[in-house]
Amino acid sequence: MRVLGIETSCDETSAAVVDGTGDEAALQSLVILSQDVHRVFGGVVPEIASRAHLTSVQPVVARALADAGVPLDSVDAVAVTHGPGLVGALLVGVSFGKALAHALGVPLAGVHHMEGHLFATSLEDRAAAPPFTALLVSGGHTLLLDVEAWGRYRLLGRTRDDAAGEAFDKVAKLLDLPYPGGPHVERLAAAAGPGAGDGLRFTRPMLRRDQRPDDPDYYDFSFSGLKTAVLNAVRAPRDGAPVPRAAVARAFQDALVGSLVEKTARAVVAHGRTRVVLGGGVAGNRALVAAMRDRLAPHGVTVYAPGARLATDNAAMIARAGLFHLERGERAGLDLNAFATLSIPGLIAA
């Protein structure tokens, strides 16, 4: 089945073509158009993002088809992100996708954005398939899941305040770094070298040795306190001298990564998994991937991380997740709507 994916949940307009069956499906093309306009605002402006999607969606789809070398009438189905995300932005993709599917006379699948991230890495490495422990880390979400099988997701933990990517953006702002902050903080942290620079160390958030598996915060995350710690470090000079920004970035990243890695390790042990799959924009952070591999490799666990294009918001993962639902006979109606918040389909009780 050849699936055209469309993704417009935030500030990337993306289209992709995925062709094949199940885990053998292959990515034929992926086009991602990022909206640079939001940089001056330090964050995504929903109305501006929505307007940009409308003038991008058709050319991005046309380009994805051209890159795949396939005509429009060879598309067997359309898959589109319908939540969670910015509703105005989502509605452009949803409305265009519905109309296109109807015009072509092909089925439509509505895809949960975060379920898409679960599938992303499998397009690059077919071994990144269930069962596995998943850590999804982006600007809007931080989710720790046990994935028994595609379509069966056990939510173990989530952030109680800021998402990991959001924390990177806020800390970047405190350090006078541009938006989006993740790559800039990572580069600055790398400049500090190992040892968290100048002895600065932040507490790993929501991570205590005496936590038990039945504690409500055993798998959960919290990053707002870490952001406050950064703020205090930036504002309060030590011995009359400001703390080097690189040291602050390094200490922040070490604390955030430390929390993500340890909670993921807990989930791996508790569910006896031998694979960890990372997803979302923060999964592109090399320090996170390296720390996760260092921590879990001695236990025989393989860590799969997506490449940069599949870590960011993209339509390839939407097409792949859509393929999964379409192969199960699931179809979205033409009244498909967009939702700012949305439960992942297939979520089972923890």
Added chain:
Amino acid sequence: MITLALDASTYVGTVAVLDGRTVVAAREAAMRGREAERLMPALVDALTAAGVEVRDIARVVCGDGPGSFTSLRIAASIAKGIATGVGAELKRVSSLALVAAGGELPAGGYLAALDALRGEAYFQRVRVHPGGEVALESGFYLGPLAAVAAASRESAAGVIAPRETLDLIVAAAGGSLDGAVPMAPHARGVARLEGALEAADLASWEPRYGRLAEAQVKWEAEHGRPLPDA
């Protein structure tokens, strides 16, 4: 030639299927549904009622605003999706013109108006010719509700607007306004607007929203220059 027309400049979206200049089916849909998006089902329902297959559509005409940002985009996205899928020509038409053309009016000059929120309205001079053809006589303006009433009195052109918007304009005029007629934009009005249709580029076309995004307005006021990359 089969034309699919749609408009969603207000919280009521409208669809019409035309064969030549004859309206063969028309539908309306609320644009504020939380669980379901209703304009696309209304479109399919209209095609079914008209006995027309989607592949038979040769032209898509979409309301070009001004009006509700999100609703305009839903209609525009659907228009682009259909036009892309069937290879149809895409055209745009003023949503204010669809106010005048969407119903029956005596020949004459009118001020078509749509709510712009914040005590303002979008308005445009239109003319209904004998026989019903509608033509635009100006670009559209954005101004206080009272300005619409004043323009109506000055030009002796009756205001035509959706009921809720008209009530606001009449209230701003002091409680009465001669020649005011409640009229809502409707896609079936495309049948009377052949001369007012404009080509729309499938890739780059976007509706005339009537306002910039609020964040853009603030940024440009603060920096004294246009927003880069916008």
